[in-house]
Amino acid sequence: MINIKKLALLIVFIWPSVLLAETMEVTLLYVGPTDSQAWAGSQQGLDEANLQGQFLGQNYQIKSVTMKELQDLPASNMTAILVDASKKNVLSLAQDAKYSQVPIFNLTSTDDALRSACVPNLFNILPSDQMDKDAIAQWQAKNPDIAVKAQAWHEDFVKFAASQLNKRFKRNHNVNMTDDAxxxxxxxxxxxxTVARTESIKSTSLLEHLKNDLSFDGQKGDTATFRETGQLRQIVLLVNDKNEIVAEAPLRGVKNGLDSLGKTTCQ
Amino acid sequence: MKFKSLLLSTLIMASTAAMAEPSHRVFISNEKSDSVSVIDMKTNAVIKTINVGERPRGIGLSPDGDKLYIAVSEENAIAVVDLKTLQLEKKLDAGDDPETFDVAPNGYIYLSNEDDAQASVIDPKSGKVIETIPVGIEPEGVAVSPDGSLVLVTSESTNMVHVIDTAKHKVVKNILVAARPRGLAFNSDGSLAYSTSEVGNEVTVIDTKSLSIIKKASIDLKNSKPMDIKVSPDGKTLYVTTGRGNSVAVLDADTLEMKANVPVGKRVWGLGMSKDGSTLYTADGVSSTVSVVDTKTNKAIKTIEVGQFPWGVAVDD
Structure with missing residues (x-):
């Protein structure tokens, strides 16, 4: 009798706390090699996501899958897919009706075709080839003789707390952070x-937030948002042949700020 | 009767002895010059520059007004300057990369260790770190509530205000705010706290009883990157440095509407306020100046040359 009472009491008192303490499990799928900079970068992001998650009761994992394994998984259980693959493979994945409600992150391809395709669930993280060309043209208009190349990131980038990110990536991975990372x-x-703010692991609410409410700190300046082309708005670094950062595009005085780089709309 | 007055005067003397006379000086940490500039508040002139160590950033006073503390980030230390002699006295071990701090009424220093995702508690008496508390990535701003019961810490790359209960030295609440939170301030009765978000360009109002956000608003200014924040003594007005906005935004504390915008030097970071709220001192990072702002007219009335990359401000008045 007493034991049953005790048990009932235990259930009444412990059950709600179990419910409250329940951790939200977030699984991200990753298609691509796992010995790459893009993978290392995603692991750094994972560490930081879990550091935040421990305060909010969210636990993240990244699951590496082959294209074949991905096809066998039901899309209804997916939160997001990270892809390090060729333009062709990224495009075929993004245009597959099965994943139309799942955000697909293109980590490494800078091909303009992935932007001009305007696939609603495809998010292109690196600056496009056209953005790089425009950045270099802005530089050349002012500095005719000095050759530069365009990069999304650089291991010596310091501003906007870039140095802190470079430092912790290098500490954890023993290599410099590159564009892919x-x-x-x-x-x-x-x-x-997004998951922290929306408290949802549904791919549709992630899509919604990424398109409409994102205010992301990429540790490279102004808050980052996506264009309707699925391209992340951001500055481009210009680096000389001694591997020194010489400028950030948009260059000072250029009209339209970040939107002076690359194609901005789907029209 | 005589005895009573003697007792009274002894008591008064004892209390003034415990609380040092304010020096009426403003202290500025110069991040690139490894120094502190000492400004006389009456003349607004630099009267001394003290070498304190590598990369000084956070700066503040001990509750008794005897000491000035400066976080020297590259040396993993807090430099202690005697306010009577203006001499560097010693350095306290502060853990890895101390950035900024606030001093509690009991004298404890609560500081953020930027590279280690933690806050540390230093007892200046023993000179020891007595506690480390895990927080989010790139912890930045720290503010102790007026009664010393709560400490708030912002984490820039985790987008949170962490609330620490000082009785337990434990995080009791984590509040998500807009991207890259920086500065923190309590109003004078401690009922409200305010945080700024640099990249999200937002000011957030937190109720300190429920530990929840009750209002937030962006600052309607071109290039605004909210950094440091101070609350007027009557709690009605907020002053926010805007970084690349090169100004101090003056906001109504209730509505968060902008009442005025005061242009100061370039890339303004740290902000200090006189006790009566009449005067602000801004650390203009790129200009290497301090601007003195009169809050009656909301105008900068003086620009003072200091060291390179002035970062933080402490006012002893």
């Missing part, structure tokens, strides 16, 4: 920031 990190960070 930054893209991997940024993708996971913007997913975890």
């Amino acid at each position: 930054w893209a991997g990190w940024a993708s996971v960070k913007m997913i975890s920031d």
Whole structure:
């Protein structure tokens, strides 16, 4: 009798706390090699997502899957897919009706075709080839003789707390952070920031937030948002042949700020 | 009768002895010059520059007004300056990369360790770190409530205000705010706290009883990157430095509407306020100046050259 009472009491008191303490499990799918910078970057993002998650009761994991394994999984259980693949493979995945309600993050391809395709669930993290060209043209208009290349990220980038991100990536991975690594990190960070704010792991609410409410700190300046082309708005770094950062595009005085770089609309 | 007055005067003397006379000086940490500039509040002139160590950032006073503390980030230490002699006295171990701090009424220093995702508590008496508390990534602003019961810490890359209960030295609440939270301030009775978000360009009002957000608003200014924040003594007005906005935004504390915008130097970070709320001092990072702002007219009335990259401000008045 007493034991039953005790048990009942236990259930009454413990059950709600179990419910409250329930952790939200968030699984992100990853298609691509796992010995790459993009993967290392996503792992850095994962560490940081879980550091935040421990305060909010959210636990993140990244599951590496082959294209074949992905096809066998039901899309209804997916939150997001991170992809490090060729333009062709990214496009065929994004245009597959099965994943139309799942955000797909293109981590590594800078091909303009992935932007001009305007696929509603495709998010292109790195600056497009056209953005890079426009950035270089802005530089050349002012500095005719100095050759530069365009990059999304650089290991010596310091401003906007970039140095802190460079420092912690290098500490954890023993290599400098590259463009691909930054893209991997940024993708996971913007997913975890969205899950934290929406308290949902549904792919549709993630899609909604990424398109309409994102205010992401990519540790490279102004708050980052997506264009309707699925391209992440951001500055482009210009680097000389001694591997020194010489400028950030948009260059000072250029009209339209961040939208002076690349195609901005689907028209 | 005589005995009573003697007792009274002894008591008064004892209390003034415990609380040092304010020096009427403003202290500025110069991040790139490794120094502190000492400004006389009457003349608005720099009267001394003290070398304090590598990369000084956070700066503040001990509750008794005897000491000035400066976080020297590259040396993983808090430099202690004697306010009577203006001499560097010693350095306290502060853990990895101390950025900024606030001092509690009991004298404890609560500081953010930027690279370690933690807050540390230092007892200046023993000179020891007595506690470390895990918080989010890139912890930045720290503010102790007026009664010393709560400490708030912002984490820039986790987008949170962490609330620490000082009785337990434990995080009791984590509040999500807009991207890259920086500065924190309590109103004078401690009922409300305010945080700024640099990248999200937002000011957030937190009720300190429910520990929840009761209002938030963006600052309607071009290039506004909210950094440091102060509350007027009557609690009616907020002053926010806007970083690349090169100004101090003056906001109504209730509505968060902008009442005035005061242009100061370039890339303004730290902000100090006189006790009566009449005067503000801004650390204009890129200009290497301090602007003195009169809050009656909301105008900068003086620009003072200091060291390179002035970062933080402490006012002893």
